[in-house]
Amino acid sequence: MSTSAATRRDANAGRRTMSAARRRTIRRRRIVALLAVAGLAALTAIAVLPDVEKAVQEVSLPLQHEDIIRQQAADKNLDPSLVAGVIYAESRFRDQTSHAGARGLMQITPATAHYIARKSGATEFVEGDLATPQINISYGSWYLRYLLDKYDGNVVLTLCAYNGGEGNVDRWLADGHISDTAFTLDRVPFAETREYVRRVLEARKQYRAQYARELGL
Numbered sequence: 001m002s003t004s005a006a007t008r009r010d011a012n013a014g015r016r017t018m019s020a021a022r023r024r025t026i027r028r029r030r031i032v033a034l035l036a037v038a039g040l041a042a043l044t045a046i047a048v049l050p051d052v053e054k055a056v057q058e059v060s061l062p063l064q065h066e067d068i069i070r071q072q073a074a075d076k077n078l079d080p081s082l083v084a085g086v087i088y089a090e091s092r093f094r095d096q097t098s099h100a101g102a103r104g105l106m107q108i109t110p111a112t113a114h115y116i117a118r119k120s121g122a123t124e125f126v127e128g129d130l131a132t133p134q135i136n137i138s139y140g141s142w143y144l145r146y147l148l149d150k151y152d153g154n155v156v157l158t159l160c161a162y163n164g165g166e167g168n169v170d171r172w173l174a175d176g177h178i179s180d181t182a183f184t185l186d187r188v189p190f191a192e193t194r195e196y197v198r199r200v201l202e203a204r205k206q207y208r209a210q211y212a213r214e215l216g217l
Contacts, residue, residue: 061206062093065105065133066214072141073215078148080215082155083141085204086162089196095131103130106140116142154180159200164193 063084073080087093090107102109108116110127116139117125129135144158147166151157157180161169168190172178178187188194208217 061203061210062088063207063211063214064093065137066211068134068137070216072137076141076145078141078144079204081204081207081211081217082200083137083144084207084211084215085200085202086140086144086159087137088203088207089200095133103127104136104140105133106136106143108136108139108143112143113139116146119146151180154183155201156183156185156197159197160188160193163196164188164190 066080066084069080069083069087072078073083087105090102091105093105095104096107097103098107100109103113108130110130113125113127113130117123120139120142125135130139144162147158147161148155150166151161151169157169157178160172160178169178172189173180177189178184185194185197188197207215211217
């Protein structure tokens, strides 16, 4: 073999060795880059996980206007989780009007709203005010306090009256359908009202468990 041929062979071998080394270096750098990306993704997932969990919670059990709920509950000596439970059962925290004309978060009818306005001294009230969360929750909380006082603190009778009307509850009590001393929800004549009360009581329990800090419990 000539000297020039041997030189070319050694040069080619050197280039192959250098090329293999570069490939190994490139692979190592790619692996390090992939590991870095994976690590960053993991850290990002850990960071956003609480926000994701909170978002899921707020979809399944929404809560808004908690500052108003706390303020009105304190002002009227109510359990804020009960107020939140009523709002959840009535509207799921959406401003809406029912087919019966009940309006806002706590679904107050205009007739009930005018009655509350007269009793509470709100002389400037107009029906459009029921779309305002502050006024709607204030009126709904006032009505809950009024019903609780009327039915000696009986939450179930209060919720029956909130949904089915206090006139119906008074008649059920007078007719013996239900009793304020030996009361079972199954004896309530209206199936819709029975389900409503169960839904509010379950929601109250969930709000106490999941939103104690937000509701000031």
